[in-house]
Amino acid sequence: MPSERPATRDRLLSAAATLFAERGFHSVSIREICKRAETSINMVHHYFGSKDGLLEAIFEQFGEHVFAVPMRLLDTPAKSRDDFESRIEMLFEATLDAYLANRDVALVVIGQQPDVPPLLAYTERLVDFLEQGKESGFVRKELDAEMISGAILGRLLQQVQFAPWIKRTYGTDISDPDYKKRWCAANLDLYLRGMLSVTEP
């Protein structure tokens, strides 16, 4: 059944994320969410208990969906300077893609600033990865790994947040493959150059 309609619970999650992302959690009523999800108000109570419960479920969904792929890139320490560079590049693009694929949910997270344990776990893994790079000698000893992990992951989230403004101001945004390529290259160039130890004069 390839064209089967998503289950009611998923329709509610998706409708709520879209509406919260557009207008903010406080401005959206359960009635509007149910109308968009084409279901009845009883179903919110059945699956989530309340509007707050629905919000919590959106945050859980974010944690489950977004960080699995990029976190796997950090499972083992980098073997060389080149390996370190490749993994940071892959991580940057995989995290950006995950945010873009879950854009509404990411916007709700930005708006509400909840505790997202998987995001913290991911940040901590990145800190460890940078510290391992220091021990191996290809990351500069002076680099503040905690602060810079936050800088990298924050930069990616911000690009998703400001896509509408960038589109209006510059006529393009991160959904355009050419812009995305240039944006990733420019930021990775800065970050890698800023992180890596000097090997050549």
Place this chain on the structure above:
Amino acid sequence: MPSERPATRDRLLSAAATLFAERGFHSVSIREICKRAETSINMVHHYFGSKDGLLEAIFEQFGEHVFAVPMRLLDTPAKSRDDFESRIEMLFEATLDAYLANRDVALVVIGQQPDVPPLLAYTERLVDFLEQGKESGFVRKELDAEMISGAILGRLLQQVQFAPWIKRTYGTDISDPDYKKRWCAANLDLYLRGMLSVTEP
């Protein structure tokens, strides 16, 4: 008259910025704004025409107050690599201080993503300053000045936006002088190292 109460128009701007920052533009009524500002609804109509007019006035205030000091740092090209470093450091801290001093207004700007001509003018001046640094040889030729100007200014705005989350998660935030010092040093270390040409092996 040192303890004079701010004028009605300023009280309205301040009350509206605080409420919009806390709960979003759409969730706040004119009535609530006037109650907080201790004035009557007529005054909103008198000074701003409407709630939308009040929002526009907040954006204008942001442009006027936030970018004057840091922009002056870019009036002339850097004379040397050291001068370039100093100016980027001063610009980083002056911009952060300006955002922090206008935190509510900054949060409303982040939430609504309006066109803010002074922010665009500031970004463009920073692009020019980086390009001048390239011509003088102390900024790397490969640096994408447009993208990196956005990265620097965005990073500062984001730190203000996520202060409540950072406070909850790490027990401190950018309003703490020690955290602020470490955060600025870590980011400037990365950016300057990422931007500057190599002068020593």
